Amino acid sequence: MSLRRILALAFKEMLQVWRDPRSLAIALLMPLMQMVMLGYGVSLDIRHVPLCVFDQENSQASRAVVERFVASGWFAITAALDSNRAVSRAMDRASCIGAVVIPADFSRQLASTGTGPLQIVFDATDTNTTNIAMGYAQGVVALVTADLDARWTAARGIRPSGVGVVDLEPEVWFNEGLESRYFIIPGVVAVILALVGAQLTSLTVAREWERGTMEQLVSTPVTPFEVMAGKLLPYFLIGVIDAAFCLLAAIYWFGVPFRGSAGTLLLTTALFIVVVLAIGYLISVRVRSQLGASQVALLVTMLPTTLLSGYTFPIDQMPAPIRFLSLLVYPRYFVTILRAVFLKGSGLVELIGPVLGLVLYAVVVLWLAARAFRKRLD
Amino acid sequence: MPQATAAVVADGLSRRFGPVEAVREVSFAVAPGEIFGLVGPDGAGKTTILRMLAGVLSPDVGEIALDGIDVRAEPERAKLHLSYMPQRFGLYEDMTVAENIFFYATLFAVPGKERRARSAQLLAAAGLGEFGRRLAGQLSGGMKQKLGLVCALIHTPRVLLLDEPTTGVDPVSRRDFWAILYGLRESGVTILLSTAYMDEAERCSRLALLHEGRIRALDTPARLKQAMLGALLAVSGPDPRGLRDALVDAPGVLGLLLMGDRVHVRVDDAARRTPELRARLASTGHAPEDIVPIEPGIEDVFVALLGPGAPA
Incomplete structure (x- = not known):
């Protein structure tokens, strides 16, 4: 060499x-x-997922749910629709990738049975985005539930005891802002x-x-x-x-x-x-x-x-x-x-x-x- | 064959490319200081032989010795002592003349002082003295070939292999080129070259005439010409093609070669056939201006060897 x-x-x-x-x-x-x-x-971050709303009840309670979705920042409401057909048409045209459907008896069922049924339909063509959006939606619904819970206990003058509640304090390392x-x-x-x-x-x-x-x-x-x-x-x-x-x-x-x-x-x-x-x-x-x-x-x-x-x-x-x-x-x-x-x-x-x-x-x-x-x- | 003192020995070389037998059982020995020419039409195997001698292509069968070094066994040791100039320009066109020389000098570990002295001397001999800073790609065809020779000679090789070095080269550059080759022969460098130019072939010490991968004849140019059968007549006239066609099947005619405005006619007996040919041409309306006996050139030898009636 x-x-x-x-x-x-x-x-x-x-x-x-x-x-x-x-x-x-x-x-x-x-x-x-x-x-x-x-x-x-x-x-991989997904923000402002386009969402349609078909609110059959249009009550104070149902509007509160929709507001929670908007306030989260993860979703953007692109249209308020008035029929199931309109929902499927909007999904076909891809003007939204998900639709929140609130039944006409949402408040009534909530009051009588304590459970308010809420439907979310997703276009799962892009599974990754759908998965993440579904995770976001669950988070939003958890907040809605917590709201209702707080209002219910407050109305009865009960102070939250904290007994039996596990408080998760998430802490992420290395990429703190996720x-x-x-x-x-x-x-x-x-x-x-x-x-x-x-x-x-x-x-x-x-x-x-x-x-x-x-x-x-x-x-x-x-x-x-x-x-x-x-x-x-x-x-x-x-x-x-x-x-x-x-x-x-x-x-x-x-x-x-x-x-x-x-x-x-x-x-x-x-x-x-x-x-x-x-x-x-x-x-x-x-x-x-x-x-x-x-x-x-x-x-x-x-x-x-x-x-x-x-x-x-x-x-x-x-x-x-x-x-x-x-x-x-x-x-x-x-x-x-x-x-x-x-x-x-x-x-x-x-x-x-x-x-x-x-x-x-x-x-x-x-x-x-x-x-x-x-x-x-x- | 003078094997003991030979600078280059090829013994039974054969090489095929798929179905094509490019070189078949070629053997020769070249003495130190000889200029040995390989002559033949395209596809005769000249380039393949030179590549095998240069150690860049291996023969299927056969042995090669270069200054006593077995090229097949020790190609790298042989490469220290040889220089090879491929048919296609092998230097870097995006580098200057001086940069190419420097590059090849360094690959052969030529010391700086020797490099400067040799490159100045070689560039002057090649008429390239003023072109040191010019890009090789911007040189004319002749200057490129001379630069190739300069790079090949920068490390004082013992054997120089040149593949059609003067093809496409102007007459002045060819003269420079041959002056350098003669100078090398004086200093004992052995030169093997292939050529398509017959006048160049006649300048070689010895020639191997190749056809379809085989050596058909091997001797000095003078002896090759002597060995040609029959005598040669030059027939001239206003319509050389017509003359040739009229003579194709004339009795006593062994071969025909169109050479510019003349036809070289090889006959068995010049004295007897000259009047016969004149009469035949006159009767076909191609009256010749002149018919004279001439000395054969290498081209005539070649045609005599390969044409109809050639010795097998």
Whole structure:
């Protein structure tokens, strides 16, 4: 191995990147654009769920129920309807995803039996939103019940005893405001680096085969390891700049609290960049055309990364075989690391598992890539 | 074959690509300081042979020795001593002349002082002295090929492999190119090149005439021409194609080759056939301006070898 040859290769690659300002601009601006799109586009918080009301009674009690729904902030009443047919039409047109139906004898039943029947219909096409909205609705109804309870006891001059009442004091750690953005943005950074990194290197070797420069290069005494090291070095620098852009945007633009140490962040990010660049390089070595390599890189990184990295879809909720499969999806380790470093302030010791996962990945992929590079045309 | 002292030995090389047998049982030995030419039509196997010698393509069968190094067993050691210039321009078009030279000098670990001296000398010889800062992609075809040669020679190789180095190169650059090659031969560098230009083939020390992957003849240009059967007549006239067509089945004619405004006619006996041909042409309305005996060129040898009636 010759350090001079590695540096000569790296310098050559650097010159070529520098002389191709369009690709350089894409390499540097793409992550920022994706950061904005994914950062704003992906949110699990659901607010102002559009709701219709079919109030058959229209009494003081029934209006109080509707007001509770509005006051909660989770729902927005889009229409007051007057028939069951109107309800189903509104759901069909998707002008609301749920309808509150209050029966005509709501107050009477409440007074006579102590239970007021209330119906909520949901359009469950989007199960995730429906689940969350149903949770919100139950919370609202609990408040309505509590109101009635308080009024009933007050009317009879009974003071609440507190006997037999369990008082839950919820306390949430690490993301006190329950902002889903804080949870998602670090994952978005990992996803972007995984996609962009593999794209960066997927072209380097394929380009040389296509342009005919590889035939001359492989006739020299350069070794496969030197070619790999020389080619990864410049893209490592670009990868670090991309990562810095994304992380700074996460902290200063999206306001995600950063509680960890910069050292842990830098070290783990550098490790992850090595892994993603090595994946792209391996693809570039195997697929000798630029278009093919770039598409394979997209295919190999896009789906597993978005679906199985755990950045939006929680891995613990997946069936066992898929969960097992996700162990192969290297971005999941970095998603875990970034979330922990950002929100919990974890250090390397706490993160030893995912860090070792990435180290193992880096070693195996680099070894495969160095072996896969043949100084042969056949 | 002078194997003990040979710089390059190819022994029984064969290589197929799927159903195509690109190279079949090719053997030759090249002495140090020789300029050895591979000549043949497209698809004859020239590029495949050079790639195998350069260690970038492995033969299916056969042995290659380069300065005594077994190329199949130790391709990387052999690569230290050879330079290979592919047919397609293999340098970086988005890098300048000087940057390309620097890159290849560093890959071969040429010390800085030697690199500067050699590159100045080679660039001057190639007429590229003023173009150090120009991007390789902005050079003319001839200048690109000369830059390729400069990069190939920056580390003093013992064997130089050139695949059609002067195809598409202007006459002035070709002259520069050959001047450098002759200079190298003086310093003992062994050169193997493929060419489609017959005038270049005649400048080689020895030639291998290739057809369909096989060597059909291998000798010095002079001896190849002597070995050609029969005699050669140049027939000229206003309609060379008509002349050729009129002579196709004339008695005693062994081969025909259209060469610009003349037709080269290979005959078994020049003295006997000259008046016969003149009479035949006159009777078909293609009266020739002139019929003269000429010395054969490599092209004629080639056609004689491959055309109808050629020795199998």
